Amino acid sequence: xxxxxxxxxxxxxxxxxxxxxxxxxxxxxxxxxxxxxxxxxxxxxxxxxxxxxxxxxxxxxxxxxxxxxxxxxxxxxxxxxxxxxxxxxxxxxxxxxxxxxxxxxxxxxxxxxxxxxxxxxxxxxxxxxxxxxxxxxxxxxxxxxxxxxxxxxxxxxxxxxxxxxxxxxxxxxxxxxxxxxxxxxxxxxxxxxxxxxxxxxxxxxxxxxxxxxxxxxxxxxxxxxxxxxxxxxxxxxxxxxxxxxxxxxxxxxxxxxxxxxxxxxxxxxxxxxxxxxxxxxxxxxxxxxxxxxxxxxxxxxxxxxxxxxxxxxxxxxxxxxxxxxxxxxxxxxxxxxxxxxxxxxxxxxxxxxxxxxxxxxxxxxxxxxxxxxxxxxxxxxxxxxxxxxxxxxxxxxxxxxxxxxxxxxxxxxxxxxxxxxxxxxxxxxxxxxxxxxxxxxxxxxxxxxxxxxxxxxxxxxxxxxxxxxxxxxxxxxxxxxxxxxxxxxxxxxxxxxxxxxxxxxxxxxxxxxxxxxxxxxxxxxxxxxxxxxxxx
Ligand code: SF4
Ligand code: SF4
Numbered sequence: 001x002x003x004x005x006x007x008x009x010x011x012x013x014x015x016x017x018x019x020x021x022x023x024x025x026x027x028x029x030x031x032x033x034x035x036x037x038x039x040x041x042x043x044x045x046x047x048x049x050x051x052x053x054x055x056x057x058x059x060x061x062x063x064x065x066x067x068x069x070x071x072x073x074x075x076x077x078x079x080x081x082x083x084x085x086x087x088x089x090x091x092x093x094x095x096x097x098x099x100x101x102x103x104x105x106x107x108x109x110x111x112x113x114x115x116x117x118x119x120x121x122x123x124x125x126x127x128x129x130x131x132x133x134x135x136x137x138x139x140x141x142x143x144x145x146x147x148x149x150x151x152x153x154x155x156x157x158x159x160x161x162x163x164x165x166x167x168x169x170x171x172x173x174x175x176x177x178x179x180x181x182x183x184x185x186x187x188x189x190x191x192x193x194x195x196x197x198x199x200x201x202x203x204x205x206x207x208x209x210x211x212x213x214x215x216x217x218x219x220x221x222x223x224x225x226x227x228x229x230x231x232x233x234x235x236x237x238x239x240x241x242x243x244x245x246x247x248x249x250x251x252x253x254x255x256x257x258x259x260x261x262x263x264x265x266x267x268x269x270x271x272x273x274x275x276x277x278x279x280x281x282x283x284x285x286x287x288x289x290x291x292x293x294x295x296x297x298x299x300x301x302x303x304x305x306x307x308x309x310x311x312x313x314x315x316x317x318x319x320x321x322x323x324x325x326x327x328x329x330x331x332x333x334x335x336x337x338x339x340x341x342x343x344x345x346x347x348x349x350x351x352x353x354x355x356x357x358x359x360x361x362x363x364x365x366x367x368x369x370x371x372x373x374x375x376x377x378x379x380x381x382x383x384x385x386x387x388x389x390x391x392x393x394x395x396x397x398x399x400x401x402x403x404x405x406x407x408x409x410x411x412x413x414x415x416x417x418x419x420x421x422x423x424x425x426x427x428x429x430x431x432x433x434x435x436x437x438x439x440x441x442x443x444x445x446x447x448x449x450x451x452x453x454x455x456x457x458x459x460x461x462x463x464x465x466x467x468x469x470x471x472x473x474x475x476x477x478x479x480x481x482x483x484x485x486x487x488x489x490x491x492x493x494x495x496x497x498x499x500x501x502x503x504x505x506x507x508x509x510x511x512x513x514x515x516x517x518x519x520x521x522x523x524x525x526x527x528x529x530x531x532x533x534x535x536x
Contacts, residue, residue, distance in 0.1 A: 078291025105297030373447030402438030424511030446479025
């Protein structure tokens with residue numbers, strides 16, 4: 001663990017019921033998006049600190065531009081974060097209720113990937129765009145026609161925003177006379193607003209698209225001409241092109257200044273290079289940590305229309321918590337027994353939502369905890385207890401009662417089902433299928449531990465199913481990965497005990513795929529039959 005994170009967890013304590021939410025927002029800006037967001041929040045009556053933009057930017061009264069400041073650390077939780085900033089070598093601490101990442105992406109031309117370097121005839125897309133913006137002309141043509149070739153996504157898939165930029169640059173070139181444009185690509189993605197139309201128009205204007213299955217072309221920059229040699233995969237022919245201009249595509253990297261925010265959300269590093277997880281569960285601008293929001297390139301989005309929508313989504317997300325305190329959001333986080341806790345920090349590292357901190361003792365923030373229960377299962381000292389919802393029995397009691405109600409002739413199958421995925425699928429299946437299992441609904445598949453599975457077998461289950469979200473779409477970021485691992489541990493334990501491990505399985509079941517759940521139950525029934533036949 002880095003020192004910064006260690007310091008943060010020891011310094012901060014969770015939100016206390018009754019405390020007000022701080023009416024201040026720290027916006028990590030750097031370009032027009034940060035400025036627009038800050039002004040928009042300012043117009044909503046929020047106090048805004050804008051970091052990353054130049055001094056002298058036009059801002060509303062309630063926006064303070066902290067030019068030259070850099071965010072170094074973030075401590076705390078939604079409603080009361082502490083941001084440590086460095087300005088001209090001096091460290092300062094600011095208390096804010098929310099932090100929004102709205103920095104521009106780092107644009108890196110892919111010269112290296114193609115073995116090219118920048119010359120007057122070879123340039124990055126951004127360079128061509130700025131020449132076009134300032135009305136500068138590109139190199140004079142060598143013949144009657146000006147030939148411009150664009151490399152786009154030859155190393156993988158094209159990025160829709162970049163494809164749109166290429167098509168717009170081509171449009172501007174085509175406004176001049178006798179320009180022939182070529183686009184060399186591998187997998188074109190046109191899934192963005194208006195992009196398909198732009199693509200069709202460009203083709204109609206004479207742009208030629210070459211699709212590559214291999215790495216693309218060889219390049220030779222001679223004194224007379226720049227030569228591109230490639231094989232057309234459709235015709236199978238070796239071809240040559242001597243473009244007057246070769247435009248290289250660019251990689252859009254997450255802003256480097258995201259670091260302190262990534263540290264504040266332990267699951268971020270594993271999930272995505274940007275601040276957002278790939279999971280569709282974190283809708284729009286929300287991240288896995290309550291109160292930290294991400295806009296545009298900070299969440300891997302680059303098109304202007306979506307970024308404009310992001311700005312409005314931030315306003316709504318922030319206002320959701322203001323003016324009231326967060327008390328209404330408190331769901332009862334896990335209780336951590338200080339007498340058992342050895343401060344190993346396992347729970348801090350594993351909580352996908354950055355909800356646990358240390359301030360004299362381990363505590364979970366009620367407003368950040370989603371009650372997934374992962375910490376309770378992972379604590380090596382069993383110091384964490386997540387109370388079942390009011391009125392609900394202990395897990396083993398639920399297993400016992402469920403199994404005792406198994407119908408005549410039915411197999412005894414215990415199914416641990418994640419409340420946010422597989423349990424929803426169960427609601428859509430017919431009663432005859434529902435009667436085939438003893439469902440144990442858990443808040444997150446990550447709370448299923450091998451002990452639960454083995455306990456179910458001990459209580460008389462013939463087979464056990466653990467079912468959670470699909471990887472990459474897990475409500476608790478990696479609860480489903482933990483569940484699959486732990487199911488495997490239980491299978492190994494059974495195998496060592498001479499019991500068929502196929503009687504226990506993990507399955508990913510989305511809420512809208514009840515058929516997968518039905519198939520899985522049938523699969524387990526067949527496993528029970530096979531095991532029974534073997535033992536006869
Ligand atoms: S995992 Fe358990 S023992 Fe370790 S810090 Fe958390 S509560 Fe304490
Ligand atoms: S229950 Fe889940 S979200 Fe809450 S503190 Fe534990 S690991 Fe974090």
